[in-house]
Every structure is written in C-alpha cells, then in structure tokens.
Amino acid sequence: MKRILLESLEWGKALLVAFTISVLLTVFIMQPFTVSGSSMEPTLEGKDPFDNEKVGDKVMVFKSPYLLGAEPNYGDVVIINSDVLDTTTIKDQFLESPIIRSISGGNSEGEETYWVKRVIGKAGDTLQCRDGIVYRNGEALEEEYLDSSIQNNFGPITIEEGHLFVMGDNRNGSKDSRNIGPVPTENVLGKVVMRFYPFDKISFF
Helix, strand or coil, X not given: CHHXXXXXXXXXXXXXXXXXXXXXXXXXXXXXXXXXXXXCCCCCCCEECCECXXXXXXXXXXXXXXXXXXXXXXXXXXXXXXXXXXXXXHHHHHHCCHHHHHHHCCCCCCCCCEEEEEEEECCCCEEEEECCEEEECCEECCCCCCCCCCCCCEEEEECCCCEEEEECCCHHHCCCHHHHCCEEHHHEEEEEEEEEECHHHCEEC
C-alpha cells in the first residue's frame, strides 16, 4: 500500500510539473489561435459562425519577443486585444492560455476581443488612404497580399508613441484601426509565425 501511495505521489508530481510547463509555454512562449471571420482573407481564412462546416485556419503565435519589449515590424501578422481602453497584462495573458481557458470554461480563442491583423503603421508614421491605396509617410505601400483595393478613404492620421496601426487584409470586410483607432503595443499578444491547419495549407510567416 505504501509503495502504491508513493508511486501515486510521484505521478501526481510529474503531472503537476507537466501542467505548469504547458501553461508557462502558452503564456510566455507559443500559443495556438483559431482565426475567426473573414477579415484576413485571402491570407488566412476564418471560421464562419453561421456555417459549422467552415473551420478557421489554426495558427501558432510567438509571444516571447513582445513580452520582452520588442516592437512588431511592418507587415507582421499579429494577434491583438482589440479593447484599446484595457491594457493587456500578464494576468490577461495567463487567463488567455488555452489550458486555463478550457479549465475555467472561458470563451473560445479569438472570440470578440482577440483579432488577427497586419501591422501597417508604427509610432510617428502618418497614414492615409487615397483612391484605394494606403500611403505611409507619403509613400504608397506595395501590398501584394491584397486581392482588392479599399473602397473608403481615410486619414491622414499620425500614430502616437506606444501605438500601432493595424488592418485586416480583407480591407472592405475588416474591423481594425480604422474603427477602434491605433492599438497600444501592450495589446499585441504575439506574432503569427505559422499556419499549421489545414494540413494542406501549412505555411510560415
């Protein structure tokens, strides 16, 4: 009986260590996300809330550089907390871990608050859209990832310190910084580095 009890304790310790490591990995290193909606098409396809057969692309997000203070680069595809009035904290990162969320019964990843977008402007940049073309500091952007031009012009808008301007690749079907304004850099959870599902569309970013 004593041997069984000791073995059970050892298994319990091993499971606890494995659980802790898994949570820390998803909070500080890498985290999977499921793309929702069509705002990043054609680059990424999202699940459709009205069509259960359409499964969203699953991507892996690298979080460490941004947690250590690195700033996203132009063109990076990132996950943001779209609640620009609520700065994302380590506690939020912890609660957003898919392991913790599955235990607590929280919302599915990417629902409502967490968006997948592309970085278009950084602090100090002036952005404007004229005749369907986005200009950054007076220079037209070459955006080969788009399959349509923007229908509505915007700007000019100058990005404040500590903020980013993000947009979806589906410019006419995306809610982004044109709606919520520039996003605090603290609200960038990480960079999308890989699409790992569907298997026939595996790709790196």
